Amino acid sequence: MAKIKSLFVTRLYHAPLCEHSPSVDIAELEATCLSIADDDEAGQDWCEEYDFPGYTSYASLDDLPWRFPIFADLGKVLDVHVAEFVKDLAFDLNGRKLVLDSLWINILPTGGTHSAHIHPHSVISGTTYVAMPEDASAIKYEDPRLAFMMAAPPRVKDARQEIRNFHYVAPRVGDVLLWESWLRHEVPMNMSDKERISVSFNYAWAE
Numbered sequence: 325m326a327k328i329k330s331l332f333v334t335r336l337y338h339a340p341l342c343e344h345s346p347s348v349d350i351a352e353l354e355a356t357c358l359s360i361a362d363d364d365e366a367g368q369d370w371c372e373e374y375d376f377p378g379y380t381s382y383a384s385l386d387d388l389p390w391r392f393p394i395f396a397d398l399g400k401v402l403d404v405h406v407a408e409f410v411k412d413l414a415f416d417l418n419g420r421k422l423v424l425d426s427l428w429i430n431i432l433p434t435g436g437t438h439s440a441h442i443h444p445h446s447v448i449s450g451t452t453y454v455a456m457p458e459d460a461s462a463i464k465y466e467d468p469r470l471a472f473m474m475a476a477p478p479r480v481k482d483a484r485q486e487i488r489n490f491h492y493v494a495p496r497v498g499d500v501l502l503w504e505s506w507l508r509h510e511v512p513m514n515m516s517d518k519e520r521i522s523v524s525f526n527y528a529w530a531e
Contacts, residue, residue: 330486334468337409337502338493341452344404348397350498354454356394357429357521360385377436378519382428389427398452398523399424402500406448406527409502415447417529422447425528432461432520438511440466446505446526453495455521462494463501466508 341347360381361367367384370376381388388395406422415422425446432438443449451463467489479488495501503509505526514520 333486334465334507335409335413335504336465336491336493337405337412337450337500338495339405339500341401341405341498341500344408345401347498348394348401350454353394353398353523354521356392357431357454357523360388360392360429361431377438378433379431380428382426382430382524385428386426388429389424395427395523399427402450402452402525405500405502406450409448413504421530422527423530425526427523427525430520430522430524432511432514432522434514434517434519436520437461437513440464440508440510442508443505443526446528448502448527449505449507449525450500450502450527451495451522451524452500453497453522455519456495456497457516457518457520459516460518460520461512461514461516462492464510464512465491465493465503466510468507 341350361379364379364381364384367379367381370383371379385391389399390396402424410417410422430438430451470489473489485491493501511520
């Protein structure tokens with residue numbers, strides 16, 4: 325009898341931020357993100373120079389957990405989630421750890437998008453969601469094999485989730501998503517009339 329099985333599975337972690345430990349105050353986190361965006365002139369200048377929609381602290385503030393206690397608390401919560409994901413991925417870290425390498429704010433306005441990208445030099449990447457208005461854009465993941473499919477026909481619309489070329493996740497406020505950093509992803513256009521606020525991060529393999 326013929327057998328068909330899945331190979332080379334791509335894992336995606338999705339959980340409430342408070343799943344394993346007390347969560348941070350999302351309202352306080354949102355207020356802090358908005359306050360930082362208003363005060364961060366260097367970040368505003370970078371966004372304007374590079375035509376980045378809305379605001380990101382990615383290129384201007386690389387020490388948010390040191391500057392703001394709520395981001396330090398967030399880092400501790402994320403550490404627990406990443407540890408759980410590492411177990412699922414069966415990583416052999418050889419006595420070393422994955423550590424929070426970078427963390428930044430994203431504020432995406434109406435009509436804003438984040439084009440498809442990966443996160444080089446990291447092992448685990450992720451995002452936690454601070455404000456997700458109704459009709460705000462989901463995050464879109466791309467099958468990492470897509471560029472090699474060459475002459476493959478398109479999938480039917482109701483194809484099983486695990487064999488689709490793209491996967492969309494519409495997280496809720498207070499959710500956290502984790503994936504391996506090589507997984508290409510993007511944020512389609514924000515169709516809401518309100519801002520979409522998230523905090524993204526990378527974990528690297530410590531020496």
